Amino acid sequence: MLIAIAAVVVIVAVAVVLINLRPAEQAAQPEPSAETGMVAGTLGFPVSKINIGEGGTKTAADGRTPIGYNGSCDSAAQAAANYTPLLVDVNLETWETQKETLNSLAVPGPWLEQTLLPFSVIADAKAQGNQLKSFAGGWMEQSNVKAGGLYRTVSCEPKKTAVVQVFFGALGVSDSLPQGYFGTRTMELTWKEDWKISNAVTGVNDSDLVSRLKDKGPTGGLGVPPTGKIPPLDEQILARYFEDLSKEGWVEYANATR
Template sequence: MRKHWKALTAVGVVILAVAVAVILINRPAPAKEPDPSSLQASGKFGFPVSDIKIGEGGTKKASDGKTITGYNGTCDSAAQAAANYTHLIEDVNLTTWAQQKKTLTEVSKPGPWFEKVAFNGDLLANAKELPTGAFDGQWYSRADVVAGGLYRVASCEEEKQAVVQVFTGGVVASVNEAPSSFFQTVTFELAWDGDWKVSDAAIVPAGQDFGGRVKDAGPMSVGTNMGEAATPVLRDDLVNAFFKDKSREGWVEYANAKR
């Protein structure tokens, strides 16, 4: 009888093992996390394309009625905030400078960086004699962010801090000459205070790295003669020239970049 029970027990163990094996074989494999890069199309110049857009991302407007605020604290919203704040760093128009400076104050935190980025506007606003070359009604510099249309998130912790670089186009006045176009990178440090606030910003000179916070200063058109009074649509030769000796790693196109 004891042998009989041992035999039945052995058979039961075998049946159980077979059943477990069948379950394991037929159980679907765990789903793999999608690779974010596989969800992004490759843009015209080989950069991945994001689904976030310049001119979107917030729910409110600053006192100038056009600068978007009211972001949600994500890293994507930091990239949008940086793009939407770029005109506050780049633009200089004497008829709107006072309001622009007020708006920059609203979306930023005090620091030595503020006087540096406001220097050109303040200099012109307080000048006794204005230099010639203003275009389209007192414009001395005007950003065209969608013409550049690229960003790089150097670092980000949601609802805390982010460092974002924005590659923008633009037009600048030239004394006794027609205005000329340019491309350059604006680097932002953003701090979360119920909204993304600029805590530092600069046009980082070539060879510098924003105090170690970015890989490099980012692409710019210095030394590239475009010979155009309006910001051109980017071409392969321009992109190659701007990114010479600069890393392309991490750069992403905004969904509505001008191409």
Template sequence: MKKNWKALVAIAAVVIIVAVAVVIINMRPAGQAAQPEPGGDSSIVAGKFGFPVSKISIGEGGTKKASDGKTTTGYNGTCDSAVQAAANYVPLFIDVNVKTWADQKKTLTGVSQPGPWFEKATYKGDVVANTKEFPAPPFDGGWYGRSDVAAGGMYRVASCEEKKRAVVQVFTGGVEARVNEAPSGFFQTLTLELSWDSDWKISDAAVVQKGEDFGDRVKDGGPMSVGTLMDMNEEATPVLRNELVNAFFENKSRDGWVEYANAKRQ
């Protein structure tokens, strides 16, 4: 009987301890809840300038190459792949080399759908490649303009429906020839509409900040460096600094902008 009594006392003690533990856990403030394990979605991590950072990298995605042997194609139709395609297609608009323009224009044709946008997008390259008197002298072996997508390193998805249509804005850097001066770095937003045709194909494109129309498909034209003094003493395309970002985004919404995982930052 004495042994049974001791066993009952021990069981009762365990029950009391468990009950107290449950009460303490339930009374714990919500702010003290267990934190999620590291390694979750990196898009919730803020970058240097306060924008979320994506897992998506410039140069990735796709399973094939276009006719130039370097532009990535063969996407799977997800919205993430549309973001990848947009970044990878940007050089086809900005890069202009007098020696390779004809091949580049052919590549752009292969990854796009016909439309009035195409003539605007290729006008500068056509002028440079087909005239003996350049608007500005080429640099570094025939370059008139050269992109640096990672220097801008941001994107905003205005809309997307998988394997149908996506509107993606890409903030890119670059360097461009100038008349009677050294080449100059710049930043601008290129807005792309991608339509699905067994792959993401460009169906419209515009630099809205330069007055090119994109209807009401985007919130605004996105950031641009025009009118902002940039120190060009060290690099052709400067690495973004906080004061530059603030200047570029003046009167522009920051909502929805995300950094690519491999964006260049100081």
């Protein structure tokens, strides 16, 4: 049982299978210039003026997720960053609240069932009295979007739909200290008086969404012993994660941790 649960957690954390973007559907990405107002950051990516944690006018039921956006493409990029923890985090003590919030921000569909299933398996195992490894108050996976601090807008029509990829940092449970890693979450947002998640890459039956992406986005472990911390993103780590992947279109959030 515990081995199966551990496998599920790994799938939740890093299993993303994507294919190339259809050329006709690729949205043009801004380059650093006087016109866009963006300049290159320390890692060479253009730095946006938008911040993680902002863009909303109110807060969801969990008391932390910003909601209530204005429908612009910038707000879609903010919403994607702010919604990422709902698709990544696993906390044995607060899962029910996270599930309620995710449901309130989701357009129902097979993607949602596939997203919720691994979390539900873990919650059920806990309810049955299984001893599950966790850290710092029930965490099995804990994201930090600022630690990755990158996004790529694949496509966007204001107040209609957007597809955004978010590169985040996280800690995952291990046999000793929590293990740091970086990953990408891809989601489709649909405007329904606010940005709602209408699809997300789950690793299962994702052919429709993944066919609209340029590539899978960087994801995976650090390949070093766990330290209990997410290391600062630097050129060496970046080279590891973007090996054989394009950096085209990726933009830093203004408040990314560097």
